[in-house]
Amino acid sequence: MRIGAILGRRAALALLTLALLSAIVFAGGQLLPGDVARAILGPLADPRAVATLDRELGLDRPLFVQYWDWIRHFVTLDMGESYSYRAPVAPFVLGALGYSLKLGAVAFALVVPLGIASGVWSALRAGRLSDRILGLIGLSAAILPEFVTGIVLILIFGIWLKLLPTSAAWPPGAPLPVQLHHLVLPSLPLVLVLFGYLSRMARAGTLEALAADYTRTAVLKGLHRRTVLWRHVLRNALLPTITVTATQLGYLMGGLVVVETLFRYPGIGSLIYAAARDRDFPMLEAAVLMVGVIYALAGLAADTLHALLNPRLRPSEAE
Amino acid sequence: MRLTWPALPRRGTFVSGVLIVAFWATCALCGRHIVPFDPFADDILNALSAPSPAHWFGTDQLGRDVFSRVVVGARDILEVAPLATALGVGLGVLLGLVTGYFRGALDELVGRVIDALLALPMVIIALLALAAIGHSTSAVIGVIGLVFAPLVARTVRAAVLSERDLDYVAAARLRNEPVLYILFAEILPNVMAPIVVEGSVRFGYAIFTVATLSFMGFGIQPPSPDWGLAVAESYGLINGGIWWPVLFNSLAVASLVIGVNLAAEGVQAAVGERGR
Numbered sequence: 001m002r003i004g005a006i007l008g009r010r011a012a013l014a015l016l017t018l019a020l021l022s023a024i025v026f027a028g029g030q031l032l033p034g035d036v037a038r039a040i041l042g043p044l045a046d047p048r049a050v051a052t053l054d055r056e057l058g059l060d061r062p063l064f065v066q067y068w069d070w071i072r073h074f075v076t077l078d079m080g081e082s083y084s085y086r087a088p089v090a091p092f093v094l095g096a097l098g099y100s101l102k103l104g105a106v107a108f109a110l111v112v113p114l115g116i117a118s119g120v121w122s123a124l125r126a127g128r129l130s131d132r133i134l135g136l137i138g139l140s141a142a143i144l145p146e147f148v149t150g151i152v153l154i155l156i157f158g159i160w161l162k163l164l165p166t167s168a169a170w171p172p173g174a175p176l177p178v179q180l181h182h183l184v185l186p187s188l189p190l191v192l193v194l195f196g197y198l199s200r201m202a203r204a205g206t207l208e209a210l211a212a213d214y215t216r217t218a219v220l221k222g223l224h225r226r227t228v229l230w231r232h233v234l235r236n237a238l239l240p241t242i243t244v245t246a247t248q249l250g251y252l253m254g255g256l257v258v259v260e261t262l263f264r265y266p267g268i269g270s271l272i273y274a275a276a277r278d279r280d281f282p283m284l285e286a287a288v289l290m291v292g293v294i295y296a297l298a299g300l301a302a303d304t305l306h307a308l309l310n311p312r313l314r315p316s317e318a319e
Numbered sequence: 320m321r322l323t324w325p326a327l328p329r330r331g332t333f334v335s336g337v338l339i340v341a342f343w344a345t346c347a348l349c350g351r352h353i354v355p356f357d358p359f360a361d362d363i364l365n366a367l368s369a370p371s372p373a374h375w376f377g378t379d380q381l382g383r384d385v386f387s388r389v390v391v392g393a394r395d396i397l398e399v400a401p402l403a404t405a406l407g408v409g410l411g412v413l414l415g416l417v418t419g420y421f422r423g424a425l426d427e428l429v430g431r432v433i434d435a436l437l438a439l440p441m442v443i444i445a446l447l448a449l450a451a452i453g454h455s456t457s458a459v460i461g462v463i464g465l466v467f468a469p470l471v472a473r474t475v476r477a478a479v480l481s482e483r484d485l486d487y488v489a490a491a492r493l494r495n496e497p498v499l500y501i502l503f504a505e506i507l508p509n510v511m512a513p514i515v516v517e518g519s520v521r522f523g524y525a526i527f528t529v530a531t532l533s534f535m536g537f538g539i540q541p542p543s544p545d546w547g548l549a550v551a552e553s554y555g556l557i558n559g560g561i562w563w564p565v566l567f568n569s570l571a572v573a574s575l576v577i578g579v580n581l582a583a584e585g586v587q588a589a590v591g592e593r594g595r
Contacts, residue, residue: 013434021435028447143580145527147534148569151550155562166558254440258531262554272443273535276450288439288447295438 003307010303014296021292022074026067028288029281040083070285079286084278089286092271097290100256100267103168106180107187107252108245111194116241118195119202120234126207135203138196146189146258153188154262168265186263190255194248201244205237212236239309246302253291333585339578343571347393356384358391358544367556370563377563379553385564388544389571395539396546396575399460400525406464407525408518411471416502418472419479426476433469441466441528442535449537459538463528467521474517478510512590519583526579530572546572 037053038045054060058069070080079089118138122131141149158166170182209215210233218228256269264270268287275284351358356374362382370377376385418426436444441463448462482488483506491501532538533547541548546568553564 016431017434017438020431021438024432024435025447028444028451139580140577143523143527143576144573145531145534145547145576147531147547147550148573148576151554151557151565151569155557155566159557159560159562251440254442257440257442257446258535261535272446276446277536279450281450284447284450288443291440291443292435292438 006307007300007304011300014300018292018296022071022289023067025285025289025292026070029285074286074289080282082275082280082283084275084280084283089283092283093268093286093290096266096268096271096287097294099265100260100269102179103183103187103256103260103265103267104190104249104252106183107190107194110187111191111198112245114191115195115198116202116238119199119204119241120206120237122199123203123206123210123237126203131203134199138199140196141192142194142196144192146193146255147262149192150186150189150259150262153185157185166263168260168263186259186265189259189262190252193255194245194252197248198241198245201241202237205240206233209233209237235309239306242309243302243306246298249295249298253295330585330588332581333589336578336581336583336585339574340582343393343575343578344397346390347397350391350393354384354387354390356387358383358387359542367561376567379549379564380556385549385567388549389546389567392544392546392549392568392571393575395456395543396526396529396533399456399539400522400529403460403463403529404467404518404522404525406460407467407521408471408514410464410468411517412475412507412514414468414472415475416479416506419476420483420498420502420506429469429472429476433473436466436469441524442531445528445532446535446537449532454537454540456539459529459532463525467525471514471517471521474513475510478513479506482506482509516583516587516590519579519586523576523579523583526576530576 037050037057037059041050041053051060058066061069073080077090077094079093081087082089082092085092118134122134125131154166157164164185165182166185168182168186170179174182214236215228215232218232219225223232253269256267257272258269259265260267260269261273268290272284272287272291274280275287360383362378364382365374365378366380366382368374368378368382374384374386376389379385379388414429418429444466445459445462449458452458452462488501488505491505496505529538530547533545534551536548536551539545539548541552549568550565550572553561553568557565
């Protein structure tokens with residue numbers, strides 16, 4: 001099958017998923033018992049004022065009309081007005097997203113080389129003590145809640161050793177190196193969560209490629225060990241790892257809610273937390289749907305990368 | 320893919336995991352009677368004292384003994400997480416049996432809903448739902464259970480698909496057995512192995528999620544000595560060098576999570592179905 005057709009089908013599936021997700025998110029916000037206008041104005045407000053605000057917020061219309069209106073505007077980045085700030089939601093969400101991408105980028109820049117290197121290394125020494133220890137570290141790091149690893153890391157590196165700042169919020173106007181210095185500690189809990197999965201995937205992929213016929217052929221051809229490893233083994237081993245990395249992005253987003261709250265970092269995770277706490281539903285729904293969009297885009301990017309790297313899907317050779 | 324129960328206790332990971340969970344379960348059940356101090360008694364004059372022979376883990380901002388609170392703090396999470404898991408597995412098994420056996424439109428719909436749910440991390444879905452319906456223990460159980468249900472259903476459905484065309488099911492149909500009998504008396508016993516594995520893995524996630532939600536203020540509520548809650552309450556103090564309430568409660572969460580996951584690993588290994 002051609003790359004274009006595969007990716008087209010994937011994109012259509014992603015759109016369908018997003019449409020369903022938006023309906024779930026919207027329905028989630030509608031579970032609110034009682035009246036939004038009543039919640040904003042307080043229990044003593046005049047019923048007429050409540051009715052007026054309901055009309056102003058468009059809450060007196062049928063649910064389906066409200067949903068369609070919401071989703072139609074969301075696509076044009078008009079995400080409604082926040083209940084808490086009485087201001088458009090979009091600048092908050094997009095600004096926070098920028099911060100989160102920065103934190104996520106630092107975490108990925110650390111974990112991808114680390115995870116792949118550890119996985120390949122483990123595979124090359126499969127069954128030995130170092131392989132088992134790395135596996136154990138990866139497994140326990142991946143299952144611990146981010147707030148637990150975050151607290152322990154803050155205590156060790158921030159409080160006792162005083163090596164890294166304990167808050168992710170850098171002074172205004174700080175240059176990039178200072179920003180990165182503030183981002184190392186908050187990114188570590190995310191790194192720990194992803195490290196185990198990545199390393200395990202890379203290990204399994206490498207083991208499989210090492211056992212494959214083409215590797216034996218390459219060795220028997222008399223190729224140098226290093227050439228075999230780089231050209232034949234790693235290239236095939238890392239394909240599934242790339243796909244897994246992207247699917248873990250959604251997981252990373254969940255971690256962001258905790259880590260950003262813990263480190264007082266103004267990203268999308270803090271925004272979701274604050275909006276949930278203040279029951280600011282336009283903000284909450286927009287931010288949560290945005291997380292879904294990011295996840296879908298990451299999945300598509302992974303599929304594209306996978307298709308480009310996989311020789312079996314390359315058009316020139318397939319046809 | 321049958322469970323080999325006799326082999327289970329011999330596996331090291333499983334035994335150590337079960338021992339850790341059993342330790343905390345014991346603390347949860349009879350901790351009140353063995354702790355040296357009343358975990359709810361304030362003692363403002365002794366607030367924030369460092370670990371000492373009298374107070375092994377120090378005291379918190381209200382002067383309450385951290386050691387006693389950590390021991391008793393296992394109770395709420397070990398009540399909420401198993402109930403949420405049971406709800407999720409129960410609903411999921413029902414949904415998986417029906418969608419796997421009948422296929423059709425409901426099957427398609429559940430599949431799509433699962434895809435959509437997987438696009439969002441558990442914690443974010445829970446925050447959205449709990450913000451809408453308000454935070455209470457039963458809300459936390461309901462939300463986690465409802466999100467788990469389709470995920471469990473996917474596993475059960477896959478297992479049912481490989482059973483539904485086997486001869487014993489066809490025989491039951493020819494005997495004119497009622498559908499409910501075929502689902503629960505014929506198919507269900509044969510798909511128990513993946514259900515047990517899925518349940519043990521889900522239990523690990525439930526512990527993780529409940530602890531995280533409590534830390535965020537959306538889970539177990541004060542004055543419970545819950546660990547996640549205690550970390551959130553004392554977290555602001557660590558910049559002043561008050562590390563003991565935060566550290567010991569974090570370590571308690573870590574040990575329980577690791578224990579549950581070790582046990583789940585053991586179950587998975589016993590079933591002989593490694594990785595997910």
